Amino acid sequence: MLRITVNGKLVELDVDPEMPLLYALRENLGLTGTKFGCGVGLCGACTVHLDGEPVRSCATPVSAALGSSVTTIEGLAKGEALHPLQEAWLDNKVPQCGYCQSGQIMSAVALLEENAQPSDEQIEDWMQGNICRCGTYPRIKKAIKQVATSKKG
Amino acid sequence: MLAFEHLDRRAFLKKTGLVGGVFILGFGEATFTGASPGLKSGESGQLGVFVSIDSQGQVTIASHRAEMGQGIMTSTPQIIADEMEADWQRVEVVLAPGHPRYGNQSTGGSASIRRYFTYIRQMGAVARQMLEQAAANHWKIKLEDVQAVKHAIKNKKTGAMLGFGELASAAATLEVPSVENLRLKTEDEYSLIGKDVKLMWQEQIVRGETVYAQDINVPGMLIACIARPPVVGGRVKSFDASEAKKIKGVVDVLRMKDRPLPADVNPVSGVAVLANTSWAALQGKKKLKIEWELGENARHNSESYKQELIDKVNAPGIVARQEGDVHSHSFDPENTVEATYTLPYQHHMPMETPAATAYFEGDKCIVWTGTQTPQWGQRKVCQELGLDEKKDLDKVEFNQVLMGGAFGRKGKNDYTLEAVELAKATGKPVKVIWSREDDVQHGFYHSIAANYFKAELNKDNNSDFWLQRVVHPPIGWTFDTSKDRPSRGNLSQGFADIPFDIENLSCETQTLTTHVRIGWFRAVQNVHNAYALGCFVDELAVKAGIPTREMWLNLLGSDRHIDLTKEGFEGWRNYGQEDPRHALDTARMKHVINSVVEKSGAEDKVDKNEGWGIAFATSFNSYVAAATKVRVSDNLVKVLEIHTAIDCGLVITPDRVKAQMEGAMIMGLGLASSEITIADGAIEQSNFHDYPVLRYQHCPELFVNILPSDKPPGGVGEPGMPPVLPSVVNAIYHASGVRLRHMPVTKTHTFI
Ligand code: FES
Ligand code: FES
Numbered sequence: 001m002l003r004i005t006v007n008g009k010l011v012e013l014d015v016d017p018e019m020p021l022l023y024a025l026r027e028n029l030g031l032t033g034t035k036f037g038c039g040v041g042l043c044g045a046c047t048v049h050l051d052g053e054p055v056r057s058c059a060t061p062v063s064a065a066l067g068s069s070v071t072t073i074e075g076l077a078k079g080e081a082l083h084p085l086q087e088a089w090l091d092n093k094v095p096q097c098g099y100c101q102s103g104q105i106m107s108a109v110a111l112l113e114e115n116a117q118p119s120d121e122q123i124e125d126w127m128q129g130n131i132c133r134c135g136t137y138p139r140i141k142k143a144i145k146q147v148a149t150s151k152k153g
Numbered sequence: 154m155l156a157f158e159h160l161d162r163r164a165f166l167k168k169t170g171l172v173g174g175v176f177i178l179g180f181g182e183a184t185f186t187g188a189s190p191g192l193k194s195g196e197s198g199q200l201g202v203f204v205s206i207d208s209q210g211q212v213t214i215a216s217h218r219a220e221m222g223q224g225i226m227t228s229t230p231q232i233i234a235d236e237m238e239a240d241w242q243r244v245e246v247v248l249a250p251g252h253p254r255y256g257n258q259s260t261g262g263s264a265s266i267r268r269y270f271t272y273i274r275q276m277g278a279v280a281r282q283m284l285e286q287a288a289a290n291h292w293k294i295k296l297e298d299v300q301a302v303k304h305a306i307k308n309k310k311t312g313a314m315l316g317f318g319e320l321a322s323a324a325a326t327l328e329v330p331s332v333e334n335l336r337l338k339t340e341d342e343y344s345l346i347g348k349d350v351k352l353m354w355q356e357q358i359v360r361g362e363t364v365y366a367q368d369i370n371v372p373g374m375l376i377a378c379i380a381r382p383p384v385v386g387g388r389v390k391s392f393d394a395s396e397a398k399k400i401k402g403v404v405d406v407l408r409m410k411d412r413p414l415p416a417d418v419n420p421v422s423g424v425a426v427l428a429n430t431s432w433a434a435l436q437g438k439k440k441l442k443i444e445w446e447l448g449e450n451a452r453h454n455s456e457s458y459k460q461e462l463i464d465k466v467n468a469p470g471i472v473a474r475q476e477g478d479v480h481s482h483s484f485d486p487e488n489t490v491e492a493t494y495t496l497p498y499q500h501h502m503p504m505e506t507p508a509a510t511a512y513f514e515g516d517k518c519i520v521w522t523g524t525q526t527p528q529w530g531q532r533k534v535c536q537e538l539g540l541d542e543k544k545d546l547d548k549v550e551f552n553q554v555l556m557g558g559a560f561g562r563k564g565k566n567d568y569t570l571e572a573v574e575l576a577k578a579t580g581k582p583v584k585v586i587w588s589r590e591d592d593v594q595h596g597f598y599h600s601i602a603a604n605y606f607k608a609e610l611n612k613d614n615n616s617d618f619w620l621q622r623v624v625h626p627p628i629g630w631t632f633d634t635s636k637d638r639p640s641r642g643n644l645s646q647g648f649a650d651i652p653f654d655i656e657n658l659s660c661e662t663q664t665l666t667t668h669v670r671i672g673w674f675r676a677v678q679n680v681h682n683a684y685a686l687g688c689f690v691d692e693l694a695v696k697a698g699i700p701t702r703e704m705w706l707n708l709l710g711s712d713r714h715i716d717l718t719k720e721g722f723e724g725w726r727n728y729g730q731e732d733p734r735h736a737l738d739t740a741r742m743k744h745v746i747n748s749v750v751e752k753s754g755a756e757d758k759v760d761k762n763e764g765w766g767i768a769f770a771t772s773f774n775s776y777v778a779a780a781t782k783v784r785v786s787d788n789l790v791k792v793l794e795i796h797t798a799i800d801c802g803l804v805i806t807p808d809r810v811k812a813q814m815e816g817a818m819i820m821g822l823g824l825a826s827s828e829i830t831i832a833d834g835a836i837e838q839s840n841f842h843d844y845p846v847l848r849y850q851h852c853p854e855l856f857v858n859i860l861p862s863d864k865p866p867g868g869v870g871e872p873g874m875p876p877v878l879p880s881v882v883n884a885i886y887h888a889s890g891v892r893l894r895h896m897p898v899t900k901t902h903t904f905i
Contacts, residue, residue: 016401019432027430032368033361035557037504038589039435042841045504073361086359093808096816097222098358099365099504099557124849131841133504133558134222135819136812137852 004065006031007075017063021055022046024062025072033073033102037131044130047103048072054110056129073102076109084150085109088143096134104130108144117148176206176321178280178329203249204233204280210304210318212239215249216353219260219525221503221559222816223870224809227353228266229273231805235345236277236338237284238301239317246353251527251551260525261564261673263773263868266805268729270866271337278335286330287323288315303344340803349808354555365557366508366523367586374510374582375404377575378434380441381423381595384834385669386414386448392424396440402433406441407578409571415634416670418533418565421595425575431586451834453668455498455601458831462603462665463493466624470661471638474649474722477657482618484609490696491607494685496878496896497828499599499674500838502846505557506592507568511575512582518549522569523556530566534573560820561673565597593844594836597672598829600625604648604685614697615707616653622661623648623682630667637664639678641724647682647770647875649722652737654710658721669831675820676871679772680878684824687768687879688894691886701767701883702750705743712740728773734865735774742769742776745798745860749778752858753796759888762786763793766883770875773868775801779818779876781853785889788902792822792881796856797873802864814857814873821877823847825898851904 001012006029013024025031025048034057037045041059048057049071050064076083082090085108095101104127111118111126118126123144132140203215214233216226230246233239249255256272257264266273281301288306289296298309305314357363382388394406405427412419426437509522511534518538524530531551535542540549556563568585575583587595602625609618627643629636639662644650649660674680694704714736717725727735746769750756755765762784769778777800782793795818804810823846830837838844878896885902886892893901 015430016432019430023430023432026368027370030370031361032364032370035365035505036367036431036586037506038841040589040840043504043589077360082356082359089359090355093352093355093812095222095355095358096224096812097220097504097556097558098354098363099222101358102361105359128849131504131846131848133502133560133820133846135816135847135852137819137847137849138815138855139812141849 002062002066004062004067005069007071013062015062018061020058021048021060021062021065021070022057025057025070031072031074035099035102037100037103044107045100045103047106047130049106049110052110052113054107073106076105083109084147085112085143088146091146092139092143094136094139094143096136100130100132104132104140108140111144112147118144176325178204178283203255203276204237206317206321208318208321210243210316212237212244212317214244214246216246217249217255217258218265219258219527219553219556220248221260221525221556221563223813224352224806225260225265227350228805228809230353231345231350232266232270232273233277235343236274237281238303238344240304241345241350243304248553248555250553251531253528253546258528261561262728263871266866267774267868274337275332275335278337279329282330282335283324283327284317284320286327287320291315291323346805347803347807349806352809364554365505366510366521366554367505367557369510369521369554369584371510371512371582371584374512374584375427375429375579376431376434377425377427377571377583377585378438378588379409379423379425379571379585379591380438380443381421381591382445382447383594384447384451385416385421386450388422388446388448389424390444390446392444393442394424396442397426397437400428400433400437400440402429403437404428405579406437407575410574416631418567418570420567420571420574427575427579427583434586435588447834450668453831453834455831459495459497459601459603462601462624463495465663465665466493466603466605466622468663470622470663472659472661473644474660474717475658476655476721479618479620479657479659482657484607484618488610488696489607490689490692492605492689492692492894494604494688494894496602496681496684497830498601498669499680499824499827500593500596500829500844501560501562501674502593502844503556503558503560503562506587506589507563508584508586509569509572510582510584511569511572513576513580516548518573518576519552520549520569520573521552521554522566522572523554523563524566524569525559525564526566527551527553530569533566533570537570537573538577560675561677562596564673589841590839593838593840597631597670599674599680600627600671602681604681606685606689608693610693610697613707614699614704616693617656619653619655619658621648621651621659622663624663624665625678625681626665626667626671628671628673631670631672637666638662642726643678645726646678647686647772648678650717650725650737651686652715652739652742652771653708668834676772676874679770679871679875680824683768683770683875684878684882684896687770687876688882691766691768691879691883692892700756702746702756705746705769709739709742712743714738728868730774732865735867737771741800742771745769745776745778745800748858748860749780749796749798752798753780753794753856755780755782762888764884764887764889766880766885766887768876768879768883770872772872772875775799775867775869775872777872777876779880781877781880781884783881783884783888785885789905790885790898790902791905792851792853794854794856795822795877795880796858797876798858798860799873800860800862801867801869801872802862803866804859805866807859810859810869811857813869815855817873818855818877819847819852821874822851822881824878825881825896826904828897
């Protein structure tokens with residue numbers, strides 16, 4: 001049995017330790033908010049936090065998460081209360097098809113945790129691993145900046 | 154699990170937790186059309202529901218068109234709710250399954266509102282009028298003396314109000330009014346249309362709660378990954394599954410049925426690995442040893458094919474449209490521009506790769522998929538199972554979920570049919586998932602194309618002699634291998650429908666052999682036609698020494714409505730639209746061109762190494778102009794900003810029009826960097842590293858200008874794409890003096 005903490009809950013998994021975390025989350029734990037887009041670390045659709053750091057779960061074996069704490073999109077809101085970035089996403093009407101958005105949000109949350117006041121360029125650099133084929137980049141940037149600015153206080 | 158609501162009456166009742174007092178308006182046996190509604194109301198029978206109201210006044214509307222990110226699950230219900238006078242805060246939306254009772258559900262061609270606006274309003278008007286009638290009956294007054302006002306019916310005489318919820322059960326017992334007796338709102342009465350209402354399901358998306366086809370989970374299901382023949386028309390000669398079967402979790406390995414050409418939207422055969430987990434299925438697929446019989450398309454190489462296209466497009470062709478006589482004219486080389494442009498094959502690359510699930514309950518086949526064409530899919534499943542498409546249709550329950558992007562790819566149900574084939578073969582629920590490599594290498598590609606122009610400028614900086622040709626493998630081949638040239642419909646997409654006032658004009662095409670599945674890609678043939686025309690008009694302007702805008706205005710000529718069937722284009726199709734208010738209108742064209750130039754400042758002075766490019770295209774009954782500014786040095790291109798102006802007639806949801814334009818600019822600019830190439834019949838690209846799509850650092854500032862219009866709604870999802878690429882390519886010329894005619898730009902330049 002492999003033990004990891006997912007969204008604050010300790011879970012036990014009976015899977016191949018080499019299996020990417022993505023499939024453990026989606027199929028063993030039913031957390032389908034994390035998406036498959038490329039399978040090889042190129043698109044960011046599968047982004048989750050591993051001990052607070054953003055990782056591509058399609059390229060992270062379950063074994064790398066042993067004893068660690070994983071946060072997925074489902075663990076971001078505190079019940080009814082959305083994370084400020086989720087709120088900003090709604091304010092800016094970011095999603096189109098929505099498929100890339102879990103990964104985008106998880107990357108953006110990690111960015112602001114690392115750098116509360118990112119410049120445009122820092123946002124672009126940080127987010128460049130997250131693809132949105134529908135083309136929501138300008139709105140994502142706006143949403144991130146909205147939260148960054150409001151933090152300035 | 155919003156997407157999982159079955160749209161039958163039972164589910165509606167369960168969802169709302171009510172047993173009575175519910176108004177449900179749905180379709181009976183007949184299909185709802187403008188002329189014969191075939192609507193039924195009431196509480197009995199299994200109705201295909203599109204509007205329900207519970208006794209608390211909660212309104213639920215079925216989104217019967219497919220949602221792929223364009224926002225139709227907001228816009229269609231918004232129109233219905235407006236016509237009903239419903240309060241948007243009390244409207245919920247569910248996705249309708251595929252069934253002919255919903256009328257046309259084929260979601261492509263930017264058609265949902267463009268073609269069905271009135272029909273959608275009628276749905277809402279029926280519901281409103283029945284509520285009004287119920288109120289009139291209650292007060293024992295005439296229908297004229299009541300009026301729906303924000304989720305209630307008002308007694309115009311006394312000012313008394315009855316809420317929708319209070320009227321629901323009484324309304325349910327009434328006859329459905331006929332279309333002739335419906336009163337539709339006038340434009341000044343619209344309460345939701347044209348407003349930025351709250352978008353449906355956005356919160357579920359940001360919470361990660363929405364369900365896509367990849368997310369379907371049915372107890373006991375197997376997950377299938379399929380190795381498909383690398384060449385279209387190929388098949389499995391032999392295979393060895395022994396290594397694959399050793400993978401823990403692999404349950405079975407099956408040879409898929411051989412499928413002769415035409416490709417149609419059928420699966421393409423291959424070997425399927427079925428496993429308990431996606432991971433095991435993916436691993437198992439890698440371990441397969443397969444010997445393929447590749448077939449004759451293995452001789453296809455896109456590089457030599459491109460040369461064949463160029464040769465053909467430079468030779469006399471088959472005339473599609475002709476006016477005057479251009480052929481006996483001897484062009485004055487001093488004033489003539491001649492150019493050939495090419496655009497490679499492209500792939501849709503939706504963020505969600507194809508996936509579908511199928512299983513059987515008794516003799517009923519249950520499908521969960523995300524497709525742009527649910528009814529076609531339902532019929533194809535019938536055929537696959539040997540069922541009668543009419544009589545047995547209800548033996549195929551065709552459930553729809555959200556699509557994680559589609560762009561035309563998911564108009565084809567090959568992946569859905571793979572799930573059905575495997576569910577039947579195994580007797581178990583099967584989910585077929587496509588890897589990104591599967592998606593890139595087994596797509597329905599946007600056709601590679603070559604466009605040729607030759608035009609002579611006259612003293613007014615206009616043209617009286619114009620020759621143009623296009624050569625590309627046609628979509629028709631996918632369905633019928635004898636199809637060797639573009640159809641009239643293909644030629645009506647930015648080619649022979651050229652809206653210029655030219656005395657001597659010839660538009661020609663040429664025959665060609667096709668070797669891969671060609672499909673509809675956002676804006677379809679307009680993509681290469683508008684690219685080539687947009688660049689050529691710019692080249693003419695440069696030759697004439699005038700701004701590109703002026704060249705466009707000269708060529709478009711006087712303000713007029715154009716009927717191309719009277720201008721030498723027999724069989725012209727205006728995107729299926731006969732309404733004269735959708736006539737091709739040069740005044741609207743000129744207006745968007747002027748607007749984009751004025752708003753962007755595209756004719757202002759720029760710094761050294763900077764340049765503006767503009768282009769225009771009309772498609773799907775809408776008009777879009779684009780202006781792009783770039784900086785170029787040493788073949789390094791920085792795209793600084795892109796502007797678009799759109800006239801798409803009446804706008805329903807302004808923010809989603811804006812979003813579609815933003816997406817179209819990003820995808821259109823992406824075309825400058827991407828190409829699908831083919832060697833020995835097989836696609837050479839496989840994932841985002843070699844078929845790049847636009848990422849953050851290459852996304853410039855985007856500006857959208859939606860022009861007010863009193864015309865009926867035009868298309869929105871596609872028309873933004875075509876003018877973007879030529880505006881970029883023209884900008885590179887004006888910044889650097891380098892004219893690029895063969896795409897992608899990245900053959901010679903790098904975007905920074
Ligand atoms: S699915 Fe993991 S990065 Fe694309
Ligand atoms: S919203 Fe569709 S891929 Fe980003």
